[in-house]
Amino acid sequence: MEAMLAIAVGVLTACGVFLILRARTFPVLLGLTLLSYAVNLFLFASGRLQVGAPPLIRAGAAYADPLPQALVLTAIVIGFGMTAYLAILALRSLAESGGDHVDAVSTEDARQ
């Protein structure tokens, strides 16, 4: 399970970084989303992986570390808000410059 999770985190990060390096706002947005998925999985794994253990402490039962789950929840909320804001900003840039280039140069400028 560790290997699978590690591969998933690695692939998500690689795809995320690749997309972030694109010059259009929409791929960059998708890349950031993928990167935040990778980070959330990574945070989740920092409490060690366990199967069938709820994050609740009960007498005699196995339990998972609840703290990383709380961290992931916070990170998801913050990441979601940030991504939503970036989406709006990208739309505004599209409206103002007439293009979706990350440097907000209009499409004609980019061609020249």
Added chain:
Amino acid sequence: MNTHAPILPILIPFAAALLQMLADRLACQRIVGLLATALLILVTTWLTLLADDGLLRIYALGDWPAPFGIVLVVDRLAAAMTLLTALLGFVALLYASAGFDERGRHFHPIFQLQLVGLTGAFLTGDLFNLFVFFEVMLLASYTLLAHGGGLARTRAGISYVVLNLIGSALFLIALGLLYGTLGTLNLADLAHRLTLPGHDPALARLAFALLIAVFALKAGLLPLSLWLPHTYSAAGAPVAALFAIMTKVGIIAILRVQAIALTPAIPDLLDHWLTALAIATVVFAALGVLTASRLRVLAAWLVLLSAGTLLLTPAQANAQVAAAALFYLVHSTLAGAAFFLLAGVIAERRGEAADHFRAGPPPATWLQVAFLILAATTAGLPPFSGFLGKLMLLTTLRAVPAGTAIWSVLLASGFIVMIALARDGCLMIWKPATLAAPPPTGVIAWQRATATLLLVAAGPLLAIAAHPLAAYAERTASQLQTPGAYVAGVLGASMATSLREAAR
């Protein structure tokens, strides 16, 4: 009252933001904002005086003791930095209340939330909580940056937001590594566990290196500072003035993590590379100062220059250097913010010449004098605070290993700044020309004039009050450089509480 004092600098702007969201009228929002920020100045002044007894004031949120819950820690550094934030916030808000806040919606609540993020980031003693306050601060700054609209701001906003989102992802990876390796995110507990055996030192080292890299992104260390000049110069004047303290959040975070966690356990993490990169930042910023074609761009480069100068200090791990750096930090924050406000006021009456360094209608006499004082302060000429700050830095940095390189770079950059300011000032003030379109007439709003003059006056005032301020900075630095006291203070208080609870 005393027991709840540490959380007041966070609660006051937060309550103000909530009130402002309820009262949607601009006049109400302005009054609430200014009153709340004035109250914040009073409370943080009181906190700063209170913290001067050298004790740590620990505020356990939800009364959960330290390694388990989140704590706020007030020491001299945290209290003084919240006071600086409050002062800067009040002045920037005063400037913004003269019309800038009408250019978009929700300026006032977001401004207060930015203050929440800033004060929280200075006060918290928990790294995940630091992440949350960083995000509060950043989210507010994204919106404030875009306030007023325009393509330049949108363009700067996109790269700023994307870069900081990547920074947040790195921050979370560092936190995950730290928690996975050391099993805690409380700074004092981290420092404590780093000294114990039973963890993977290579992973801990990697985690702290990532953490420092994220702070360096916020502080504007060279390979990560290319975003700073165009972002800061695109922001509106009062917003940019408030942003002058945001690079300092990164520097204070580096200073704190280095002093508390790294010095006892991994003292060689910052060696060599941080000082070398900081020197490169200073050189880069000095060259940028020469290329600036308008006052607000120049101000942004000066902010970067002061950030580079301050980043020379954490790697020295020396209380005297840290004390000089703290004095210089206060001076450079206020002077940088003053430049942004002055650029706004000067641009107002120069028509299309705005704050560009070219011939145009000369600014009013009081603005010329203000520019002269501010330029002398920034260039480090006596008798103002820039001179004293630089003198303290140079005196204390003489003995450190890279002293010669630091000396030559600091002196050369000071000289370049002086030349650039003299040239740009002459172009702007002594080259009158008539424009095709006559510049707008009328008086500058009193709020803007007062705010600008207050910040410009900080240079002479800091020089007059230099002795008590430098003494406070020295006490702050010596408190910061005794990490054992911090760890014992944070963990000891909670252990005593938990023992008392157990006995009950």
